[in-house]
Ligand code: DX5
């Protein structure tokens with residue numbers, strides 16, 4: 103198995119001190135276990151989800167504030183219109199929701215052409231089966247393990263069936279995806295997600311609710327690797 107990727111969500115960080123909060127998961131000189139793999143950035147528009155967070159200007163500033171890859175999770179309507187801006191702002195991966203995208207195949211092509219990886223996310227109630235052809239055009243699959251909108255919710259174990267399906271399709275060469283999970287991931291839930299075949303683990307409250315976010319990153323990665 104590969105080294106598990108940990109992507110702390112800054113949704114649970116102090117937005118007034120974002121630079122320091124990202125620094126806290128940037129590891130020590132020379133990298134090390136306390137360094138996050140990606141920074142997960144939750145963009146919400148108060149329409150696709152009932153919460154409002156941050157947008158392009160903040161992502162542009164974050165791009166200058168850290169060398170960690172930015173993993174932008176767009177919980178917004180009309181991603182066909184807005185997602186490209188995040189790729190152009192230097193996001194490493196731009197994830198859109200399949201429930202919101204009008205033409206997800208075209209969107210993936212545009213994101214890749216703009217230099218980003220293309221991510222597709224499914225809400226807990228959205229089946230994978232209907233979107234397998236679409237996923238051929240994507241680099242990452244973000245399986246939501248809570249209803250999108252808020253940090254600190256409880257993990258929904260039912261979604262692990264989708265993770266297992268995706269893992270099987272990747273391992274048999276039918277899809278080429280980084281399998282990512284988002285919602286309720288903490289020291290207690292990360293092992294079952296790892297066992298189901300997740301490559302990249304998003305964690306908000308489990309990282310930024312900890313006294314030392316860097317140590318929380320290292321501890322989560324350690325548990326996922328067992
Ligand atoms: C929720 C967001 C998540 C959130 C996860 O809609 O997509 O990224 O920050 O927070 P936790 O890890 O606290 O469930």
Ligand code: ZN
Pocket residue numbers: 111142143144175284304
């Ligand atoms: Zn997210």
